[in-house]
Amino acid sequence: MLTGRKILLAITGGIAAYKCAELTRLLVKSGAETQVLMTSGAKAFITPLTFQALSGRPVRDSLLDPEAEMGMGHIELARWADLIIVAPATADAIARIAGGLADDLLTTVLLASDAPLAVAPAMNQAMWRNPMTQANVQKLVSLRPRTFVWGPDAGEQACGDLGPGRMLEPAAMLALTEAHFASGGELRYCNVVITAGPTRERIDPVRYISNDSSGKMGYALAEAAVSMGAQVTLISGPVSLPRPSGVKVVNVEGALEMHAAALAAVQAGADIFISAAAVADYRPVTTADQKMKKSAEQLQIALTRNPDILADVAAAPNAPFTVGFAAETQKVEEYARGKLERKNINLIIANDVSRKDIGFNSDDNEVSLISRDEVIPIAKQSKQALAGQLMSQIVRQYQKTQSTDI
Template structure:
């Protein structure tokens, strides 16, 4: 179910006995690395508590159109826009009837009417109610109105809570999750966790001064968007930049190289691919003044100490992820890049000539050469967004090759 990685699933729960299965469905969706938000009808809360679903989903549960706190935050329209898909499980005959006739008389039906996302219902009701002509007509009407954006998962056949036997049982949560996954395409990084460092670091001299560099973070953030679009769950460990956080990407803000290293060591524990795109300061002041240093004399000397090499540290762990480095050089680019590839135990390295202002720091375009093993590939100048898509596909391919036991 790798296709569900990073997908936003709005799970609606209505008032049927099968509501208890929604807890397991949330677990299955979260296990597939989807983000889940839950909306409950009033009747659903009689079968399972919002607190249970909140604990399992990791997000507040929504259940009232008249909740001032919710409306002041995300709001029902924003929640409708948020979803990649709406799944209603269980979907009772009452809910289906109300939705079919456009009744937005509770939060769940309102969201279904306000969202442009695909809608999947998981019917659950007595076998006679399912077979009833009105219920079947309502299902057909939904198919006619919503077309390819409507999906009905089930119902299954079997013994029901009332003692009847026949169609009407809600599908098991594992099957519902599998059906959801089939609605999304599998991309080159589907199901993988990618961590990317981006931007500069700042090494404090005193409370108002620091050592840094010209990195804008644009390349790292563009790579994050490309990895996300390729199906990965992405985390950026970002130095100080003036860029908005990409949608569906987790951003961890840091300042210094030491902070970036600590965050990298923590995040690599569960990541598959680590891309070190940040421009980390090589040195930091040996001592940081607690108060602003006052101007005195014509010269000032600051003793520096070497910072830890983040990418080399990650690449030389006992069980490292697939590590990709960057080499920003001003001369002998290929020589220095290949040297770093070998000395730092990297799987790949992306090198560019930052002496060229058109493709250097702060520019919107770039031109790079990628090295791995005895191979290399040149990428001509293009926008950082377009280049990132190309690089992510190359990284994904090499990751797959490296993961094949026959190639080890």
């Protein structure tokens, strides 16, 4: 998929720079012509010789290299790249790029290039959450066409903190790179609507019925779709995840809110709808205005069925290409195929949530993508990497329907 693609991998000065050695190896193994550019800070963490050995090309690291600049080397690099990846993208690097500086090789190349740009943030969780960093990210995305933000991931950091700010793993970066080129840019004109996370069905002001969905799969799909050029609306239940850059987020709580938001987004114009949310099947018939006090030994709560978001979207006038998820604990493929037929949708992604190593609240997943005429198993991997593969497959199936319509 990446054979002959020219990728400029720009490495800045963060501890996550070590991950770029594996990323370089994966890109080269996938056939990409990979040129590494390093800032002076990056060379404090890992040596250029490592990347020269892995890429088979001398590393570019100076704007004032007399030999390279005899041929206007920074302009040559700017014109050469099919995709520029800045990884790790530190808070300082993001601020300098967004500010339009041109005081080193990296910033000068970026000012001179109109190639797609992917930045992979990597920093302390407090630095990522800082409003100035968030403003710089939004400024960069809004001012520079075809700029994508890949990540960050959340988890334990080198400093010992927990939270968002980790650079994506190399396998996830490779999957997003493949997804970017797999689309051929055709998602630039597509509106993609994705639901993610759980819903909360209120019993009273402090209690609710919900489930273990973390929202990670839906958020990863949103990031992958943006990286392929789509306009993405993410309808999210309550989650503890960083807001994906370049994505319109609609926050909801209950199934009725999610149902209304989904239908409104579809009516506004959607080409692809992906239902990755774990929507509660039932909600309490009534919600108490005040906290219910403990009294009797037993309590019965009457429940009523929630509307079927996926089926209603699939049945809507001018329905989009509709993709569902089936989280099952037994007979996974059989039940998923039944859901596909019953709701009259185009694709369904099935996974076994009885397993503790994948699915809800896990960073990994393993799924089967099921259409009416084929089953495509996708092996266990991080949800970020899986999202890239799933979006590539969804685009392939979507394009088949478009060619059939024509």
